[in-house]
Amino acid sequence: MTELPEDVRDLVALDLSAAQVQDWSITGDSFSWTLLAGDADRGHELASLTYIGAVVLHTNRRDLDRAVAAAAEVDHAEVVRGDDGGFEHHVILVPSYPVVVRFWSVEVRRMPAPDHLRRVR
Template sequence: MTATPPDLPVDVLALAAVDLRGAQVQDWSQERDAFSWTLLAGDADRGHELVAITYVGAVVLHVNRRELDAAVRDAAEVAQSQVVPAAQGGYEHHVTLRAAYRLVVRFWSVDLRRMPAPDHLRRHP
């Protein structure tokens, strides 16, 4: 994760503060103007947590449904994650997955839920 502008709203700052490096994609869904996905973050030393992210007013760029399904199937891991203001208003979450998927979620607000998770949820591709 790189430096985040300090003038972001609280919900966007909370997203930017989550260390998603190495997090595995567990599932995803898209309904009307919301995109949601759940990532398994953490490691055996720090413990694991499920991070459920729902972007409101969302548009997902650079990937399609087939690629998102493959990311779940392959337990794709996050290589990079950065939240930035979008040039045309709103925000963008830039995510690069190790399986060579790069996506950008453009959104207006975000809901973030975090919950402890057992280590056995971590899948080894």
């Protein structure tokens, strides 16, 4: 994608391969979740993503709770432009939790994390 806003570029730049879902929340028109990204070789980091003007599709609260409990991992993630001028973050979690977040803007916060936060599935 060309000419992305800076906040969306920050999201696209994240390597979420095998990132584990740590927690999630919905407040008003925002959806947030924290993912543990990285591995033992590269080191781990917590990526806290807060989507503003968000609508979460293809999942529900129960599925998101199960994803946390199961230490679900990101199998695939991509950002696409929505038809309305916003964006969509398409995420496939293993074992088979498809999540689509429609949003207008996103806040990406990253911080180093200890290796012991990675849970065994």
